[in-house]
Amino acid sequence: xxxxxxxxxxxxxxxxxxxxxxxxxxxxxxxxxxxxxxxxxxxxxxxxxxxxxxxxxxxxxxxxxxxxxxxxxxxxxxxxxxxxxxxxxxxxxxxxxxxxxxxxxxxxxxxxxxxxxxxxxxxxxxxxxxxxxxxxxxxxxxxxxxxxxxxxxxxxxxxxxxxxxxxxxxxxxxxxxxxxxxxxxxxxxxxxxxxxxxxxxxxxxxxxxxxxxxxxxxxxxxxxxxxxxxxxxxxxxxxxxxxxxxxxxxxxxxxxxxxxxxxxxxxxxxxxxxxxxxxxxxxxxxxx
Amino acid sequence: xxxxxxxxxxxxxxxxxxxxxxxxxxxxxxxxxxxxxxxxxxxxxxxxxxxxxxxxxxxxxxxxxxxxxxxxxxxxxxxxxxxxxxxxxxxxxxxxxxxxxxxxxxxxxxxxxxxxxxxxxxxxxxxxxxxxxxxxxxxxxxxxxxxxxxxxxxxxxxxxxxxxxxxxxxxxxxxxxxxxxxxxxxxxxxxxxxxxxxxxxxxxxxxxxxxxxxxxxxxxxxxxxxxxxxxxxxxxxxxxxxxxxxxxxxxxxxxxxxxxxxxx
Amino acid sequence: xxxxxxxxxxxxxxxxxxxxxxxxxxxxxxxxxxxxxxxxxxxxxxxxxxxxxxxxxxxxxxxxxxxxxxxxxxxxxxxxxxxxxxxxxxxxxxxxxxxxxxxxxxxxxxxxxxxxxxxxxxxxxxxxxxxxxxxxxxxxxxxxxxxxxxxxxxxxxxxxxxxxxxxxxxxxxxxxxxxxxxxxxxxxxxxxxxxxxxxxxxxxxxxxxxxxxxxxxxxxxxxxxxxxxxxxxxxxxxxxxxxxxxxxxxxxxxxxxxxxxxxxxxxxxxxxxxxxxxxxxxxxxxxxxxxxxxxxxxxxx
Numbered sequence: 086x087x088x089x090x091x092x093x094x095x096x097x098x099x100x101x102x103x104x105x106x107x108x109x110x111x112x113x114x115x116x117x118x119x120x121x122x123x124x125x126x127x128x129x130x131x132x133x134x135x136x137x138x139x140x141x142x143x144x145x146x147x148x149x150x151x152x153x154x155x156x157x158x159x160x161x162x163x164x165x166x167x168x169x170x171x172x173x174x175x176x177x178x179x180x181x182x183x184x185x186x187x188x189x190x191x192x193x194x195x196x197x198x199x200x201x202x203x204x205x206x207x208x209x210x211x212x213x214x215x216x217x218x219x220x221x222x223x224x225x226x227x228x229x230x231x232x233x234x235x236x237x238x239x240x241x242x243x244x245x246x247x248x249x250x251x252x253x254x255x256x257x258x259x260x261x262x263x264x265x266x267x268x269x270x271x272x273x274x275x276x277x278x279x280x281x282x283x284x285x286x287x288x289x290x291x292x293x294x295x296x297x298x299x300x301x302x303x304x305x306x307x308x309x310x311x312x313x314x315x316x317x318x319x320x321x322x323x324x325x326x327x328x329x330x331x332x333x334x335x336x337x338x339x340x341x342x343x344x345x346x347x348x349x350x351x352x353x354x355x356x357x358x359x360x361x362x363x364x365x366x367x368x369x370x371x372x373x
Numbered sequence: 374x375x376x377x378x379x380x381x382x383x384x385x386x387x388x389x390x391x392x393x394x395x396x397x398x399x400x401x402x403x404x405x406x407x408x409x410x411x412x413x414x415x416x417x418x419x420x421x422x423x424x425x426x427x428x429x430x431x432x433x434x435x436x437x438x439x440x441x442x443x444x445x446x447x448x449x450x451x452x453x454x455x456x457x458x459x460x461x462x463x464x465x466x467x468x469x470x471x472x473x474x475x476x477x478x479x480x481x482x483x484x485x486x487x488x489x490x491x492x493x494x495x496x497x498x499x500x501x502x503x504x505x506x507x508x509x510x511x512x513x514x515x516x517x518x519x520x521x522x523x524x525x526x527x528x529x530x531x532x533x534x535x536x537x538x539x540x541x542x543x544x545x546x547x548x549x550x551x552x553x554x555x556x557x558x559x560x561x562x563x564x565x566x567x568x569x570x571x572x573x574x575x576x577x578x579x580x581x582x583x584x585x586x587x588x589x590x591x592x593x594x595x596x597x598x599x600x601x602x603x604x605x606x607x608x609x610x611x612x613x614x615x616x617x618x619x620x621x622x623x624x625x626x627x628x629x630x631x632x633x634x635x636x637x
Numbered sequence: 638x639x640x641x642x643x644x645x646x647x648x649x650x651x652x653x654x655x656x657x658x659x660x661x662x663x664x665x666x667x668x669x670x671x672x673x674x675x676x677x678x679x680x681x682x683x684x685x686x687x688x689x690x691x692x693x694x695x696x697x698x699x700x701x702x703x704x705x706x707x708x709x710x711x712x713x714x715x716x717x718x719x720x721x722x723x724x725x726x727x728x729x730x731x732x733x734x735x736x737x738x739x740x741x742x743x744x745x746x747x748x749x750x751x752x753x754x755x756x757x758x759x760x761x762x763x764x765x766x767x768x769x770x771x772x773x774x775x776x777x778x779x780x781x782x783x784x785x786x787x788x789x790x791x792x793x794x795x796x797x798x799x800x801x802x803x804x805x806x807x808x809x810x811x812x813x814x815x816x817x818x819x820x821x822x823x824x825x826x827x828x829x830x831x832x833x834x835x836x837x838x839x840x841x842x843x844x845x846x847x848x849x850x851x852x853x854x855x856x857x858x859x860x861x862x863x864x865x866x867x868x869x870x871x872x873x874x875x876x877x878x879x880x881x882x883x884x885x886x887x888x889x890x891x892x893x894x895x896x897x898x899x900x901x902x903x904x905x906x907x908x909x910x911x912x913x914x915x916x917x918x919x920x921x922x923x924x925x926x927x928x929x930x931x932x933x934x935x936x937x938x
Contacts (some may be wrong), residue, residue: 093528209422212374238421238584240625265557309562310587321562325527408927463837476828480850490836538832 088262088274088291090306092326096283097263101145101229108316141171144220146213148232153216154204161200164188165217171223184222190255191218192248210241214248221252228252234269237343267306271295276366279303282327282337288356299365302341323332337366344369375409375445376546376578377433382406382442384428402428404602405442410546415572415579417593417610419586425602427471430550433580434468435459445555447547461508464490464542471551473531477523483534484519488559488595490542504541511574512537513567529560540571548580553588565592586625590614598622639800640898645694668930675926681919685912690733696729701884709902711921719904721894727904731912734886738916741802741887748806749867750860751814758844758852760814761821772818775811783808787870801880807866816859820852854931860926865917 089096101315125191130138139145147153155163164184168175175183188196191214201324204212220228234242246269252258253273264270270277270291277294279287279302287300298304305322316364327333333340337351349368357370402425412414420426431437433444435451442508443452446466451459467490470476477486487505506516512533523531526620532552539547549568565588573580581592589596589610596613598606598621606619617623652799669675688695700705708724712714760771786805794800794927824830825848833843839849868888875889876896888909895905 092559130462240421240584265559267558305558309558321566322559323563325529325560408810431831436831436834460837466835468832468835470828470832472828476832478829478833478847478851481846485846489833489838493836493838493842535832538836542836 087260088264088270088277089280090264090267090270090277091280092265094100095280097265097280098231099283100280101231101261101263126292138153140167140225141223142225143227143229144223146216146220146228146230146233148157149236152213158202159201160207160215164200164215164222165318167222168275187218187222191215191221191252192244193218209237210244213241213245217245217248217252221258222254224256225258227259227261229263231263232265234264234266246272247299254297266310267295267303268310277304282332284337284366285356285364286338286366289361289365292362293361297361297363299359299363299370300338300367301369302338302343305341336366374412374447376412376447377580378409378445379433380407380443380445381493382429382432382439382444384425384432384437384439388631398568401602403432403439406599406602406604407442408597408604408607410578410580412545413576413578414594415581415592417589418580418582418599419584419589419596420599421584424599426584426599427550429599430468430548430580430582433548434463434466436505461494464494465544466546466548467542467544468548468550469532469535469539469552472555473528473535474523474555476535477531477577479523481522482519483514483521483523483526486517486534487537487541489538498525505537508537508541510538511571513563527560528556532556532560532564534566536567536571540575540577543575544577546578546580548582550582551584552581554583554585561588568592598625669926672926672929674922675930678919678922678926680923681915682923685735685739685919687914688732689739692729692732692736694871696726696732698726698729700725700730700733702726702729709898711902712904718908719902721891721902721905724897725757727891727908730886730891731888731909734888734891734909737798737881737887737889738868738871738887738889738913740804741798741871741881742864742920744802744861745805745809745867745871746863748803749810749863749903750813750856752807752810754817755811756858757814757817758821758849762825762840762844762848768818771814775814778811779807780867781808784870784873787874788877788879791874796879796882798881798885801871801874807869809863809867813856813859813863814879816855817849817852821848824848824851857927857931858924858928861920861927865920865924868913868920 087099089100095212154160161184164187167182168180168184172183181197184200185196188199193199193211193214199207199211199215200312207215213236217233233249234245237245248254249260249262250273253260260273262270262273267277271294274291276287277287277291278292279300281302287294287298294303295307299305302322309321322341327337327340333350335348335350335352336342336345336354339345342349348367354366354368354371356364356366358364359370381585382403383401383405384403387397387399396510398556404425406425406429408416408598418429420428428437428524432439435456439452445451446462449462454462459473484505487499487508491504505519509519514530514533514537518526518530523534526534526550536552553564554570556564568579569592571577579592581589583589593610596608596610597604598619599621600611600621606613606617606622615620617626660716663716691857702725704716704720704726706724707716707720710720710724714718716726716728718858722725756771756775760768786808789806791800821844830843830847833847836848871880871887872889872892875887876893878890878893880889881887883894891909892906892913895902895909900907
């Protein structure tokens with residue numbers, strides 16, 4: 086399980102969307118590079134092959150459950166659509182049972198009643214569970230979860246995270262988790278990638294990143310967690326994420342970095358690898 | 374002295390079950406809530422979405438009228454006041470909303486938005502101009518932002534504008550209705566810092582509403598926990614985190630524990 | 638479920654891409670120019686307005702001047718669109734007629750939009766008894782067959798251009814009122830209205846500064862389409878002889894003149910008919926384009 090963290094506007098969602106080539110505008114294209122999924126390069130696939138891949142092999146959960154469900158169809162109808170599309174081996178009369186089973190799996194109580202319910206009759210947490218159910222019902226290999234806990238309450242956040250844990254274990258899912266909350270990502274992921282202004286700036290095992298964050302940006306993000314604040318006054322990262330058409334020269338984080346040196350403003354650092362197999366894009370570690 | 378005192382405030386909404394049925398379902402959003410806030414302190418109000426927090430904040434600024442109970446602002450019973458008389462008090466009680474995207478008028482420039490609480494009361498133009506210049510730097514923006522429209526700003530910047538609007542008229546009580554829950558964590562910390570420093574500058578009293586206990590802990594002197602329209606626990610901030618009494622408070626605290634487990 | 642995010646992402650992108658204030662206008666212009674329908678509509682309307690404004694320069698003769706002896710001439714060099722049965726230059730009459738027809742369309746819609754905005758805003762903002770009263774009044778107004786109402790009023794009053802504009806305006810505001818009411822009902826739930834109220838802004842200012850400007854998108858669209866309808870109504874009235882009175886030319890009464898010599902002078906019906914058709918089409922195209930432009934952007938925002 087891989088987690089991507091970063092502030093909004095730093096390219097996390099774009100990364101997620103490009104994984105299934107779902108980029109919103111035909112003008113936006115993957116400029117270079119390959120995305121290799123189960124030995125196949127996704128970039129080179131055509132639209133029909135991609136469609137077969139989406140949903141079946143790679144599923145997607147969006148940030149806002151409220152807008153991701155169709156308001157005029159019942160929950161049952163929407164899930165049935167997915168099942169008919171991707172689980173052709175299920176006989177018609179068994180579909181309902183199959184759905185109910187999965188709904189119970191994601192922790193929906195009274196699942197057979199919920200089949201005939203519309204999206205607005207559900208709470209935010211339930212909607213997010215339904216979205217998860219729709220995503221995993223076809224047993225994909227990879228689940229891309231784009232800020233799955235941002236739009237819901239704290240109590241529900243922890244429930245959703247527990248659920249993701251459970252799904253990962255029971256279904257053998259790989260999860261690509263995108264969030265701005267380092268705590269959420271830390272809890273779920275095996276590996277963490279920290280993203281800033283379209284680039285991965287730190288990449289390592291989750292435990293290592295949390296215990297010994299190297300990049301100043303990661304340190305800043307970690308300090309922002311309200312759970313770790315002591316007393317009044319918050320540690321924060323000053324400034325804002327730069328816009329993509331106005332990136333600073335050198336390291337993109339340099340204007341906001343407290344440890345910036347002269348060369349940080351001149352040249353973008355490459356990825357340095359440290360002893361613990363931790364990769365970091367920062368000049369501070371050019372020696373190691 | 375208590376700057377704000379709520380006594381047995383209740384508010385319910387009527388919900389028609391079906392279009393043609395006469396049956397009216399009553400939803401009690403706020404059930405006989407009482408608390409008071411002292412001058413200069415921050416009271417944190419915690420609860421899940423839908424527990425009546427926002428209704429309560431709207432009752433205090435008189436966007437809604439309570440069914441029963443009284444609200445005292447500096448010993449003036451504002452529930453009984455007519456809108457005309459209350460208008461002059463409005464600049465003393467201000468509110469910052471959760472969603473910085475929905476709470477700024479999309480067709481107005483930042484300077485017009487910030488000036489609004491003053492221009493509503495026919496202040497001199499010169500004074501307003503001076504005041505918005507002053508407040509915009511205090512919230513960490515610059516005068517260049519005054520000419521911008523809300524959609525040109527980032528979420529954090531918008532929330533700064535929302536805070537500036539609430540503070541232009543020198544309020545004494547500011548209600549912060551989930552001011553950071555729709556923001557990124559890094560921006561969230563910036564905004565919380567800003568709120569703390571502004572509180573010192575203006576000697577403000579805050580009612581800080583949030584669903585996130587950890588944020589509330591860092592901001593508040595006292596904390597009230599709200600569950601299904603009633604306040605179930607009220608105590609000093611340090612006390613409520615160390616010795617939670619009500620089972621719901623315990624549950625809320627537990628739901629935040631996963632971070633600590635992750636770190637181990 | 639993909640759609641929702643798509644739209645949001647596009648919006649976020651367009652926001653990050655336009656730092657300068659003028660950039661939004663440029664984006665609007667770009668979308669507008671890409672929209673071929675809207676562009677052609679705007680061009681047609683521009684052309685018609687040029688025709689109307691520069692009528693004295695474009696035509697060599699006055700529309701009421703009679704060229705003795707050359708009546709019912711087909712299009713020729715001296716009279717590019719021919720002459721009518723009294724020997725008046727058809728091009729001059731159509732150009733001057735454009736002034737009347739376009740003005741009637743514009744002002745009538747101006748009247749109907751003002752009334753509609755006022756009633757719609759009051760009704761939507763205050764709700765309750767005010768809303769009930771205004772909306773029932775709208776219902777009653779909608780029950781009248783509008784065209785016969787206009788016929789009746791115009792035939793009772795002295796028929797001149799002011800009466801025509803007023804009557805068309807006064808009988809077509811109901812749609813706008815309903816539109817504005819619906820917009821304001823949803824807008825007044827938004828936080829920025831609560832914020833304004835909480836700051837002690839007066840009702841009147843809230844309506845004028847916060848609600849109406851944000852409700853203008855759909856109003857513009859319906860106004861553009863309304864102009865087309867108003868031009869048609871005026872033409873119909875004039876055609877029936879109770880609209881603009883001759884010798885002042887309007888597209889409608891030129892057509893009426895043509896009625897009597899339909900078989901012998903094709904140019905007299907073809908050209909005014911085409912003008913009405915093209916203008917109405919232009920306004921409809923523009924309205925369609927504006928709808929795409931304004932309303933779609935608003936949904937994204």
